Amino acid sequence: MTEKLLRPLRTRPWPERWLTRVLGAALSCAAYFLCLPWDLSNRPETENSTLETTPVTGLGVVFLALALLLLAAYFGHRDALAWPLLLVAVPPATLLYVSLRTHPGPPDGFANAWLLSWAFFTQLIAAEVFVAAVVARQFRPHLADEDLILAHHL
Template identity: 40%
Template sequence: MRTLATVLAPVLAGASYLLLIPWDLRNRPEHPGELIETTPVRTWAVIVFVLVLLVLGGWLGRAGVPPWQAMPLVAGVPSALLLASYLTHRAPDANPWPLAWVCFTVLMAVAALLAAFAGRASVR
C-alpha cells in the first residue's frame, strides 16, 4: 500500500490541480471595456483542491510514509505546475507571482505535512 500511495499521490495531486485551478491565473475584466478585474480562480475549486491535498497527505501518513516525505509527494507536482503557469503568463505591470508562488508552495507543503502527521497518528 505504501508504494501505491507514493506513486498515486503526486499523480492525483497534479490531476486535481489541472482540473480545478485555471492555467492562466491573471486577473481580467469580467466584461470587455470594464475597469474592474476579477480572478479566474473559483472559491469552491480552491476548497476542493485543499481537501484533496489534505486527504492525500493523510493517506500517505496512514500508509506509513514519513511526513517529511509526504510533503514533496503531495505538494511537489502542484507547485511545479503553479510555477509553470506563473512563468508562462507574465503580468503586464507589477509581477507579484514569484512571492505568491513561494507562499502557495509553503501553504501546500505545510498542509500536506500536517495531514500526514494526522494520518500517521490515527494509525497508532
C-alpha cells in the first residue's frame, strides 16, 4: 500500500491522479482555515485600549507552515515540479487575498500595505513550497528504477 501512495502520479490512472491532486488542494485550503482565522482584522486589546491584538497566532502560522511543508514534500515526491506550487501554494495565497480584501481594513492610505503584505506572504509560501518540493524530488527513484518497478507489476 505504501508503494502505491509514493509511486509517481504519472504512472497512475488519470482519475486517481486528479483525485489525488484535488484532495491535495482541499487539504491545503483546510490547513489554512484551521490554522488562520478568516477575519484578520486587528481589535483593541481591551475597551478604550490603544494596543491592538490580532487573531493570528504564531502557533497557527507555524502549524500552517508545517502542513504546507508536508503537502509540498508529498507532491514534490510524487508529481511534476509545477504541481506542488499549484496545489499547495496557490490555495492559501488566494484565501489570504480574499480574506484581506473582504474584511473592513484601514483607511485608504494603507491599502497598498495590505497588498504588499499579501505579496510578501505569497512569496514566502511559494518559496517554502518550492524548496520542499525540490528537496523531496531528490528522494524519487530514478527513471530506470521506475521502469523496472512498472515492468515488474505488469
